[in-house]
Amino acid sequence: MQITGAQLFVKALQAEQVDTLFAYPGGQAIDLFDALYGAAVPKVILPRHEQGLVHAADGYARSTGKTGVCLVTSGPGATNLVTGIATANYDSVPLVCFTGQVPTGLIGNDSFQEVDIVGITRSITKYAVTVRSREELGSIIKKAFYIAATGKPGVVLVDIPKDIQKAMGSDSYPDTVEIRGYRPKPSVHIGQLRKALELLNRSARPLFLVGGGVNIARAGREMTRLAELTGVPVVSTIMGKGAVPSGHRLYVGNIGIHGSFAANLAVSKCDLLFSIGTRFNDRITGRTETFAREASIVHIDIDAASISRNISVDIPVVADAKSAISALLEKAEPLPTGEWLAQLERWKQQHPLRMKPSALSPQAILQAVNHCFEDAIIATDVGQNQLWATQFLALDEHRRFLTSGGLGTMGYGLPAAIGASLGNPRTDVLVITGDGGMQMNLQELATAVVYELPVIICIFNNSCLGNVRQWQEMFYQRRYSSTCLRYRKSCPVPCTGPGENCPEYTPDFIRLAESYGARGIRVTTPEDIEPALLEARNRKNGPTVIEFMIEREENVMPIVPAGNSLGDMILGEEDNVYGKKMDQPAGRE
Numbered sequence: 001m002q003i004t005g006a007q008l009f010v011k012a013l014q015a016e017q018v019d020t021l022f023a024y025p026g027g028q029a030i031d032l033f034d035a036l037y038g039a040a041v042p043k044v045i046l047p048r049h050e051q052g053l054v055h056a057a058d059g060y061a062r063s064t065g066k067t068g069v070c071l072v073t074s075g076p077g078a079t080n081l082v083t084g085i086a087t088a089n090y091d092s093v094p095l096v097c098f099t100g101q102v103p104t105g106l107i108g109n110d111s112f113q114e115v116d117i118v119g120i121t122r123s124i125t126k127y128a129v130t131v132r133s134r135e136e137l138g139s140i141i142k143k144a145f146y147i148a149a150t151g152k153p154g155v156v157l158v159d160i161p162k163d164i165q166k167a168m169g170s171d172s173y174p175d176t177v178e179i180r181g182y183r184p185k186p187s188v189h190i191g192q193l194r195k196a197l198e199l200l201n202r203s204a205r206p207l208f209l210v211g212g213g214v215n216i217a218r219a220g221r222e223m224t225r226l227a228e229l230t231g232v233p234v235v236s237t238i239m240g241k242g243a244v245p246s247g248h249r250l251y252v253g254n255i256g257i258h259g260s261f262a263a264n265l266a267v268s269k270c271d272l273l274f275s276i277g278t279r280f281n282d283r284i285t286g287r288t289e290t291f292a293r294e295a296s297i298v299h300i301d302i303d304a305a306s307i308s309r310n311i312s313v314d315i316p317v318v319a320d321a322k323s324a325i326s327a328l329l330e331k332a333e334p335l336p337t338g339e340w341l342a343q344l345e346r347w348k349q350q351h352p353l354r355m356k357p358s359a360l361s362p363q364a365i366l367q368a369v370n371h372c373f374e375d376a377i378i379a380t381d382v383g384q385n386q387l388w389a390t391q392f393l394a395l396d397e398h399r400r401f402l403t404s405g406g407l408g409t410m411g412y413g414l415p416a417a418i419g420a421s422l423g424n425p426r427t428d429v430l431v432i433t434g435d436g437g438m439q440m441n442l443q444e445l446a447t448a449v450v451y452e453l454p455v456i457i458c459i460f461n462n463s464c465l466g467n468v469r470q471w472q473e474m475f476y477q478r479r480y481s482s483t484c485l486r487y488r489k490s491c492p493v494p495c496t497g498p499g500e501n502c503p504e505y506t507p508d509f510i511r512l513a514e515s516y517g518a519r520g521i522r523v524t525t526p527e528d529i530e531p532a533l534l535e536a537r538n539r540k541n542g543p544t545v546i547e548f549m550i551e552r553e554e555n556v557m558p559i560v561p562a563g564n565s566l567g568d569m570i571l572g573e574e575d576n577v578y579g580k581k582m583d584q585p586a587g588r589e
Helices: 005-015 027-036 050-064 082-090 117-124 134-149 162-166 190-202 212-216 220-230 261-269 321-331 338-350 362-372 384-392 413-423 442-450 466-475 509-516 526-537
Strands: 002-004 020-023 043-045 068-072 095-101 127-130 155-161 168-170 206-210 234-236 251-254 272-276 296-301 315-318 376-380 399-402 428-434 456-461 519-523 544-549
Touching: 002 005, 005 027, 005 134, 005 162, 020 027, 020 050, 020 413, 027 068, 027 095, 027 162, 050 068, 050 082, 050 095, 050 399, 050 413, 050 442, 082 095, 082 117, 082 155, 095 134, 095 162, 117 127, 117 155, 127 134, 134 155, 134 168, 155 162, 190 272, 190 296, 190 315, 190 321, 206 220, 206 261, 212 220, 212 321, 220 321, 234 261, 251 261, 251 338, 261 338, 272 321, 296 321, 362 384, 362 428, 362 456, 362 526, 376 384, 376 413, 384 428, 384 456, 384 466, 399 413, 413 428, 413 442, 442 509, 456 526, 509 519, 509 544, 519 526, 526 544
Parallel strands: 020 043, 020 068, 068 095, 095 155, 127 155, 206 234, 206 272, 234 251, 272 296, 296 315, 376 399, 376 428, 428 456, 456 544, 519 544
Antiparallel strands: 002 168
């Protein structure tokens, strides 16, 4: 039977069991949308911006374990995906992104809304391809879903020219795929694993470092069992948090530039660092020359290219995290770690994660979230809000965490939460965001309203771009350049800090929420935190925006200044080294 390429596209999505498609129409994708018209599946979700669309597909994928799928038109529709594609690919999220394209005969002629989206995204996707003939459309789509979800997950982009969407061809869609040279499931090398276990058994101060790969592999239960079996303590990267419950007796904390005192010191003092599913990026290592310098390092990762790229390791093991941990469970034994655990506990007690008292503390807000939501998905934006969330949220298999780790994308939180809510309709979904990040994709409030999603949006409003402001305060002599969100043209120059004459904040988030048809609540006192969260939890037919008015100069502590070793932490306000200019600035969040 002969059908159009657009009809085959819909058939392919149905064959791949795609139940939700995040899509925004346009001229070079109109035939694909026409073929989708009236189809029972997939359900088409229309966000309000393509960047919101791809972040929503990302949040859907992370929270469900399925492949996220999105569809946009050519030109600006395609380029608006770029930030979301990079966000997902850095964090190994399986996405298949379809873009419309001008007809094949016009490619290369600077046609209206033509861009080389394959060329633009080649370095930030796992695979990107333009379909060049109607005959290869089915096999390319099949390969796209296979590549995105297997091995180290990632993003695949498929660019479909308009003439191929309209062209007639076979209605067959392949059941299987063969890709020469692509072996996405490396078996665990038992010899290497045995060497790793021998090192583990000989160590006096062993430490598991859990990265995002453990969560991607859905191996949290196995990892917790391995820690309990061996008695070995666990630290995590931000992306690995929650794999072992954060309240577990063996969990020490996050490591890195905003890691806890005990966790960072544990890495600095351990004699074996047994790492699983992490890239060892600069946010967690600090100065690489001094990272875990007293330790032998085992590194298990599904991506061979990630091993010894940033940190040289002693025993590499290329394997899927779940397969490797399962194999370790068969051979591991209890270890005498009592003295080491006691030392870690002393460090935890010596400098616990704790914020200074304030009128409305982010710590108090996040602890109220822990108390009010036992089963929830919590998406964060990027900046101080994200870092406080990683410090104070209690995470486990019932309270899960979505965040942009590798790229650090502001504007991620709200659309990701929308995707998570669509994929998990019976689970409470919250957003932890800042006033800056909220304004980067706030148009997606309309998406949450029209699809009646009970997303709870918690805005930490400190009237500034808090993470950069903190760096300016601590390392740039309080030169607050372009971080105040109360700024007006009439403000004095230069600004030296907040005062009683500061202008009103723009926008009024409560009135803005109400204009979209959402519920808006402003919280200014600790007593109102839990009532606001409970009111929002009980609203089931639409989103609620809760604006928490926190102090402008709340800081995330501890902090490891750029270029320093993990052990060189500034622990609190009294340790601040004002006036010391660092060579490496903060990210913009």
